[in-house]
Each structure stands twice: as C-alpha cells, then as structure tokens.
Amino acid sequence: MSTESADIGLIGLAVMGQNLALNIADHGYTIAVYNRHAEKMRDFISQSKKNEPSSARLLGFETLEELTRSLKRPRKIILLVKAGEATDKTIESLLPHLEPGDIVIDGGNAHWLDTIRREKDLNAKGLRFIGSGVSGGETGARFGPSLMPGGSAEAWAELAPIWNAVAAKVDAQTGSPLSGAAPGSPVAGGVPCTAHIGPDGAGHYVKMVHNGIEYIDMQLICEAYWLMKNLLGLGSDAIGKVFQDWNQGELSSYLIEITGDILQQPDTAGDGFLVDKVLDTAGQKGTGLWTASSALELGVPANAIAEAVFARSLSALKEERVEASKLLQGPETKRVEDAAALIAAIRDALYCSKICAYAQGFQLMAEAQKIYGWNLDFGTLAQIWRGGCIIRARFLQKITDAYAIDPGLKNLMLDPYFRDALHRGQSHWRDVVALGVRNGIPTPAFSSALAYFDGYRSARLPANLLQAQRDYFGAHTYERTDRPRGQFYHLDWPAEGRPQLQA
Ligand code: 2AM
Numbered sequence: 001m002s003t004e005s006a007d008i009g010l011i012g013l014a015v016m017g018q019n020l021a022l023n024i025a026d027h028g029y030t031i032a033v034y035n036r037h038a039e040k041m042r043d044f045i046s047q048s049k050k051n052e053p054s055s056a057r058l059l060g061f062e063t064l065e066e067l068t069r070s071l072k073r074p075r076k077i078i079l080l081v082k083a084g085e086a087t088d089k090t091i092e093s094l095l096p097h098l099e100p101g102d103i104v105i106d107g108g109n110a111h112w113l114d115t116i117r118r119e120k121d122l123n124a125k126g127l128r129f130i131g132s133g134v135s136g137g138e139t140g141a142r143f144g145p146s147l148m149p150g151g152s153a154e155a156w157a158e159l160a161p162i163w164n165a166v167a168a169k170v171d172a173q174t175g176s177p178l179s180g181a182a183p184g185s186p187v188a189g190g191v192p193c194t195a196h197i198g199p200d201g202a203g204h205y206v207k208m209v210h211n212g213i214e215y216i217d218m219q220l221i222c223e224a225y226w227l228m229k230n231l232l233g234l235g236s237d238a239i240g241k242v243f244q245d246w247n248q249g250e251l252s253s254y255l256i257e258i259t260g261d262i263l264q265q266p267d268t269a270g271d272g273f274l275v276d277k278v279l280d281t282a283g284q285k286g287t288g289l290w291t292a293s294s295a296l297e298l299g300v301p302a303n304a305i306a307e308a309v310f311a312r313s314l315s316a317l318k319e320e321r322v323e324a325s326k327l328l329q330g331p332e333t334k335r336v337e338d339a340a341a342l343i344a345a346i347r348d349a350l351y352c353s354k355i356c357a358y359a360q361g362f363q364l365m366a367e368a369q370k371i372y373g374w375n376l377d378f379g380t381l382a383q384i385w386r387g388g389c390i391i392r393a394r395f396l397q398k399i400t401d402a403y404a405i406d407p408g409l410k411n412l413m414l415d416p417y418f419r420d421a422l423h424r425g426q427s428h429w430r431d432v433v434a435l436g437v438r439n440g441i442p443t444p445a446f447s448s449a450l451a452y453f454d455g456y457r458s459a460r461l462p463a464n465l466l467q468a469q470r471d472y473f474g475a476h477t478y479e480r481t482d483r484p485r486g487q488f489y490h491l492d493w494p495a496e497g498r499p500q501l502q503a
Helices: 015-026 038-051 053-057 064-069 085-097 112-124 137-143 153-166 202-232 236-246 254-264 287-298 303-316 318-327 339-372 378-384 395-405 416-439 444-456 463-474
Strands: 008-011 031-034 058-061 076-079 103-106 128-135 146-150 488-490 500-502
Touching (some): 008 015, 008 064, 015 031, 015 038, 015 058, 015 153, 031 064, 038 053, 053 058, 064 085, 076 085, 085 112, 112 202, 202 287, 202 339, 202 444, 287 303, 303 318, 303 444, 339 416
Parallel strands (some): 008 031, 031 058
Antiparallel strands (some): 128 146
C-alpha cells in the first residue's frame, strides 16, 4: 500500500462509521478505515467490494500505525467509537502515530465538556481537534447527515471540503431537503447541512440540544397519538393516516412522516398493527438528560424538554405502572364525538407545543454561548437541521427566517410568524390539555409547553410570594415593585413597621 494516499481516516466501524465511510468514498475521497476488532473491518471491506461501486476508495487497515501511515498530511482522522472512555482510549493509542498539525475529528455523541478538554489536551501537543455532531442515523450517515462541527476555524477549513461534500443538502431558497437520484449518488448544488458551529465544544453542545429537541418532538407526537387513540377510539392505521395528512402541511417533518409509516405497519408476526405490540417502555442514551441537566444548571426554563426525558423515565417503570393501574383510580375516559374537530385541535396543540419546545432549545443555546464564549448563528443552525437529521422539518425554515428578520430575537415565540401561530392555535391547545386532564390521559409535553407559554407571557407571576417565603425562613431578601430594582429588603417576619433596606 502506498503511503500518504488516503484523504481521510476513520476509526470505529459500527453502523454509523461504516455508513459515513461509504458516504465519504461516494464523494470521491479515499478513506482509510480501522476497527479495534479487525474482523469487523475485514467484513466491511469484503461486503463493500461486493455491493459498493466506490469500494476502490476504501482502504482497510489492521493497525493504527498502518492507518496513519496511509494518510495525506496533515492527517484527518474521524473517530466514531463509543462516546466516553472509548474515545479517550482511542485518542491515547493514536497519539504516538500523529504529528503536529494533524486533526482528530470526534463524530460521536460526546459530552461538550469532554470535547473542550480533549481539544485543549491535543492543542497542547500541537494537534488539532474537532468535535462534530453527526445526526441522521445510519441513513443520514450514508446519504447525507447534518453535521455540526466545533473547533478552531483553521482546523475546520481543512475539514470543510469533505464535510460540505458528504452533508445533506437543502435548496438555497426554500430550505427544502434535496435528495440524490439514487442511493449513493451525490446531490449536486444546494446548501450543505453543515457549517462551523463555533470553537471547542460548540458543535457537540448544539448536537446535544438537537437531541433534546428530538426527545420533545417525539414525545409530543406520542401524546397526539395517545389522545386520538383514547378519546376517539381510532385504530393505529387510521391515526397513521392522520399523521400522513399532517405531513402535507406546516407540521411536515421526518418524525411526522415516519410516525405515519410506523402506525400503519401491520404486525408481520401476528394480527393487527406492530405498534400495538411494541412494549411501552422507552430508553434513553443520555443526550436528552444532558440537555435537561444543562438547562437546570444554566437556569433556562426548558421544562418541556426536561418533561420529555421524565416521560421516558416514567415509561420505564412498566411493572410499577401495571401494579399502580390496579390501585390508583382516575376519571373514566369519555369518547369525543366530533373526530374532525378534535384532530384539528390536536394538530394545533402539537404545533404550538413544538414552537415552545424549539424556543426552549434556542434559549438554552443562547445562554450556553454566554458561558462558553461561543457566538452561535441561530439562523444557520436551523438551516443545518433542515436536512439530514432526525428533527428535519419544514418548520425550521421559519426559524431561519425569524433570525434573519431579527438576529437578536430574545425568544422564538416573539417572532411575528410564531406569535401569530400561537395566537391562532392556543384556544385549541388549551382545549386539548383540558381534555387530557379531565379524562386522565397524561399529556406532560403539551401541558408543560403550555405552562411555559403562559408563564413567559405573564408580566407578573406568583414569585412575589415565593421570594417573601424565602425571606421569611432564610432572610434571602426581596426587591419591591414600588422601589427601584437592585434595592433589597428584609423583614423580620412576622413584624410590624417599616421594611428595612439591606445594604
Ligand atoms: P469494536 O467493534 O472493536 O468493539 C462502537 O461501539 C464502536 O466503538 C465500535 O467500532 C467499537 O469497536 C468501538 N469501541 C468501543 N469501545 C472501544 C475502545 N475501548 N477502544 C476502541 N474502540 C472501541
């Protein structure tokens, strides 16, 4: 094998690694691949030789030394190994084979603080590091993912041609995803769903928030489904058709589309529909939890995103719920007669809640960038998510538009388009939440999004009492509505007389 012939290397040939490697090869780049257990690499290369026209550009190596020797300088090596310790171990074993200027690109779901640490460590050794979010599952990786790279601008400049080539593409004007004529055929033209997100951990942070939004997007869809099933008694296929119909309008998105498919999928192992046989417990891999915990740490009210994580936790208590269902009683669920009206109302509830969910995700990123010194371009972020990734949706173009109109937008709900949508939909939204409450059907995402909307639009909240309570038992002090901000008072509760101004 000639040395320095490969454009890029990739370590970690699980599903994502294999698909991204093929995508890169499809775009004319020679890619050197390696896996800890070499058998996986050999299987991948031999399978690709049979099925993939671009397999001549895939070079398999059994050692990291051979892999690194095969790469053009400065070397670019993508890691797609398990996030966490495996990433550190892999970097450690790579180090002896790298030279100053080489670039390690972590495409896993790393925690952004790990990415910040790794970049610092590698920079100290003269190496460069990019932490890149990769979204879109295996199909995305294969035919065009959404890519969210964070790192130095000059490291990004080296990676950009490849990342731009392999990323999903959207139409420059409409933001609509463009897809290849045939699997593996590169899409000409269009705006790539990637851009330099910012320094160090910015890419992985943004990818994490993407996943947090994905959690709430999915939970909202599940609640819509559950309301239709319980209040209308519709079968899964009928509900699937509703989602298919919604996918033609402003809710059009990948998740709505696959929900239509999923609900109409017959059970190939029995009667009826598969979804009715799938056990109702959902797992989580951590990025949703990280998003919620980052929101808690930063004091950002991302309650709907957190609620989506809790909904999964509650679902996981299957045995406990089965027991509780025999002991704890709720109201009788009453069927709703006017199916068309309820479906329209649920659609509005879903859209309004979705606006809140995205408002929370973007508020979170706006706060995080202050802490970490990033300068995120929110309009571009929304555009990067228009194609390739799991939350891709027509709706995202509206977010790009909103930030184009007002780059300093404080909250997405304040944008005229979204404001109008909330005003139009809120009456239905409230009806749907009330129906859920009255019938004992849990709608944590719809409800928490509505509470967020109502809280955010309230000039006054009962936190006056809260702060007074804090002052009562902990002398935490309070400000007064009739005195300037920044003046703090304390009262020796209960007391008579004039309040004391605290220095
Ligand atoms: P493996 O096939 O040899 O297990 C997803 O798990 C990917 O991460 C796989 O390619 C896996 O390699 C790799 N991986 C997991 N733990 C690893 C480790 N400690 N060192 C190197 N690669 C690892």
